[in-house]
Amino acid sequence: GAVVSQHPSRVICKSGTSVKIECRSLDFQATTMFWYRQFPKQSLMLMATSNEGSKATYEQGVEKDKFLINHASLTLSTLTVTSAHPEDSSFYICSAPGTRLYNEQFFGPGTRLTVL
Amino acid sequence: AQSVTQLGSHVSVSEGALVLLRCNYSSSVPPYLFWYVQYPNQGLQLLLKYTTGATLVKGINGFEAEFKKSETSFHLTKPSAHMSDAAEYFCAVSDGNNFNKFYFGSGTKLNVKP
Numbered sequence: 702g703a704v705v706s707q708h709p710s711r712v713i714c715k716s717g718t719s720v721k722i723e724c725r726s727l728d729f730q731a732t733t734m735f736w737y738r739q740f741p742k743q744s745l746m747l748m749a750t751s752n753e754g755s756k757a758t759y760e761q762g763v764e765k766d767k768f769l770i771n772h773a774s775l776t777l778s779t780l781t782v783t784s785a786h787p788e789d790s791s792f793y794i795c796s797a798p799g800t801r802l803y804n805e806q807f808f809g810p811g812t813r814l815t816v817l
Numbered sequence: 818a819q820s821v822t823q824l825g826s827h828v829s830v831s832e833g834a835l836v837l838l839r840c841n842y843s844s845s846v847p848p849y850l851f852w853y854v855q856y857p858n859q860g861l862q863l864l865l866k867y868t869t870g871a872t873l874v875k876g877i878n879g880f881e882a883e884f885k886k887s888e889t890s891f892h893l894t895k896p897s898a899h900m901s902d903a904a905e906y907f908c909a910v911s912d913g914n915n916f917n918k919f920y921f922g923s924g925t926k927l928n929v930k931p
Contacts, residue, residue, distance in 0.1 A: 705860065733917060742826060745907065745921040794861075798917040805851060806919060808861035 703729050705797050707809035714785055715817050722780045722812045724751075724795030730775035731797035735806065736768075739792040751778040751795075785816040819844045819910045823922035831930045836895040838925045840882075840908030843889060849911040850891040851919070852882055856904045864906075867891065878902070903929045 704727040714720050724734055732753045737745040749770055750758040757770035767789075769781040782789050792813050796806040824839040842848055849868045853861040865876025872884040878901075882893045891908060905926045912918035 735918070737921075742923065744821070744923045745919075747918060747920065750918065796861075796919075805863040805866055806861075806917070808853075810860040 703799055703807040705807045705809040707795060707812050709812060711813045713815045716786055717784055719781055719783045720785055720814060722793055724778045724809055726776045726797045732775060733798060734778040735796045736770065736780050737794040739794060745794060787816045790814055790816045819912060819920045821908050821910050821920055821922035823908050823925050825925055827926045829928040829930060830898045832900055833897050836898045838893040838906050840891045840922055841889055842891060842910045844910055849916055850884060851909040852893050853907045853909060854904045861907060898929045900929050903927055
């Protein structure tokens with residue numbers, strides 16, 4: 702089946718630094734990928750849609766200058782958290798849709814970001 | 818706008834007992850509904866989905882869910898719980914204008930007691 706990987710699985714950084722998270726579709730191509738954020742005991746919140754070859758589309762309330770998304774190829778999307786603050790600490794999950802209409806999303810295992 | 822509510826952040830059942838995880842949604846258009854399961858340190862795995870047609874859908878591992886439009890519900894059930902069912906379960910609805918955009922409930926952690 703379709704597999705989506707994320708790297709790193711965990712990252713700890715200092716306030717003010719930037720962190721890059723990679724999302725890869727391992728055995729299929731994805732022109733679109735999605736980035737979610739999950740706070741403890743809360744829903745996965747859709748942050749943005751990553752589009753290969755064009756700008757990402759951000760959900761309302763998500764700072765595009767804070768969360769930079771680059772869809773570098775048909776198998777790779779990156780999320781960079783710039784000038785990280787402790788409140789950015791969260792679980793970040795990416796997904797990619799399958800090739801069939803109305804298909805389920807294939808999710809990565811997530812990245813736990815802790816900002817000190 | 819779409820939203821999903823899962824009642825009960827934690828549900829505990831005995832092995833062999835009925836599993837019932839509740840999900841209610843709001844959607845301005847006919848919804849596509851999904852249940853996902855997440856095991857520790859793993860990605861979300863699709864259990865089942867409703868798009869159109871039969872309102873009772875069967876998924877993997879013996880789970881099923883029924884779409885009830887009048888109740889705006891999509892509850893997940895399994896007749897007999899197994900220890901391996903212990904995990905976190907998420908209900909999701911897709912955006913009617915963009916079926917690839919999902920909105921999730923807050924999740925329900927299922928504990929199965931021996």
